[in-house]
Amino acid sequence: MLGAMGVSVSVLASGSRGNSAIVCSSRTRILVDAGISCRETFKRMKAAGDDPRTLSAILITHEHSDHVYGLHMLAKKLNITVFMTGATHQAWAKAVRDAVGERPALAKLEVFSSGRSFHLGDIAVTPFTIPHDAADPVGFTFRAEGVKVGMATDLGYLPPNVCDQLRGCDLLVVESNHDLEMLRVGPYPWSVKQRVMSRVGHLSNEALAEFFTSDYDGKASYIVLAHLSEQNNHPEIARGAAQKALGCRQTLLHNRVMLATQSEPMEAIRL
Numbered sequence: 119m120l121g122a123m124g125v126s127v128s129v130l131a132s133g134s135r136g137n138s139a140i141v142c143s144s145r146t147r148i149l150v151d152a153g154i155s156c157r158e159t160f161k162r163m164k165a166a167g168d169d170p171r172t173l174s175a176i177l178i179t180h181e182h183s184d185h186v187y188g189l190h191m192l193a194k195k196l197n198i199t200v201f202m203t204g205a206t207h208q209a210w211a212k213a214v215r216d217a218v219g220e221r222p223a224l225a226k227l228e229v230f231s232s233g234r235s236f237h238l239g240d241i242a243v244t245p246f247t248i249p250h251d252a253a254d255p256v257g258f259t260f261r262a263e264g265v266k267v268g269m270a271t272d273l274g275y276l277p278p279n280v281c282d283q284l285r286g287c288d289l290l291v292v293e294s295n296h297d298l299e300m301l302r303v304g305p306y307p308w309s310v311k312q313r314v315m316s317r318v319g320h321l322s323n324e325a326l327a328e329f330f331t332s333d334y335d336g337k338a339s340y341i342v343l344a345h346l347s348e349q350n351n352h353p354e355i356a357r358g359a360a361q362k363a364l365g366c367r368q369t370l371l372h373n374r375v376m377l378a379t380q381s382e383p384m385e386a387i388r389l
């Protein structure tokens with residue numbers, strides 16, 4: 119079974135129509151974001167031979183619907199604790215309605231603060247602030263069994279605090295949202311283009327490439343490009359930009375680049 123030994127990460131879905139991933143140690147299994155429906159989450163887990171009932175907790179990065187769409191139903195069906203910041207919970211609670219228009223509540227909720235690490239079982243979780251237009255958005259690092267995993271999507275740029283957090287990671291899941299030129303000439307209205315490109319929007323292939331050539335420490339064995347735009351990016355353009363930037367750093371040996379997609383789960387990455 120997934121995560122039976124060591125640390126593993128599997129991205130169930132990634133993109134503006136829903137985000138969800140699983141981070142496991144041999145003892146603890148965390149669902150990071152719940153942006154696809156409960157049914158689809160279960161379906162994708164089962165297809166990978168994984169049992170949803172073994173999840174220990176749900177962690178939420180921010181309240182945008184592509185990160186919380188299935189949250190209420192998943193928390194209810196699995197009867198597990200949801201972890202998010204207080205401001206994210208308030209924003210979620212204000213916006214969410216169930217199928218009959220009622221405001222649902224979470225039976226088990228734990229609030230964390232950005233910058234303060236905590237443990238979920240044997241996994242040390244560090245939430246850190248990211249620049250994005252949500253109430254209190256965070257990225258995460260996870261440490262267990264001598265392995266470090268970093269996740270940062272939905273961010274307008276990579277400020278120094280985020281670059282610091284991403285140092286020493288064995289696996290990075292990072293946003294490579296759009297190709298700047300495709301976004302410029304693409305179909306989005308100007309106001310939406312401006313939002314995506316802003317300092318609290320989404321990270322471009324170009325901005326990520328800049329990180330790889332300048333700030334990145336080169337420690338990761340795997341780099342997963344995530345939250346790709348279906349309108350304003352192409353998987354091979356994103357991959358090409360990342361590989362070219364990493365290729366400029368001749369000392370980097372590992373750094374296998376992989377792509378997370380919207381429509382199907384990635385195979386689990388074992389560390």
Ligand SMILES: [Zn+2]
Pocket residue numbers: 180182250252272
């Ligand atoms: Zn978002």
Ligand SMILES: [Zn+2]
Pocket residue numbers: 133134137182184185272345
């Ligand atoms: Zn998102």
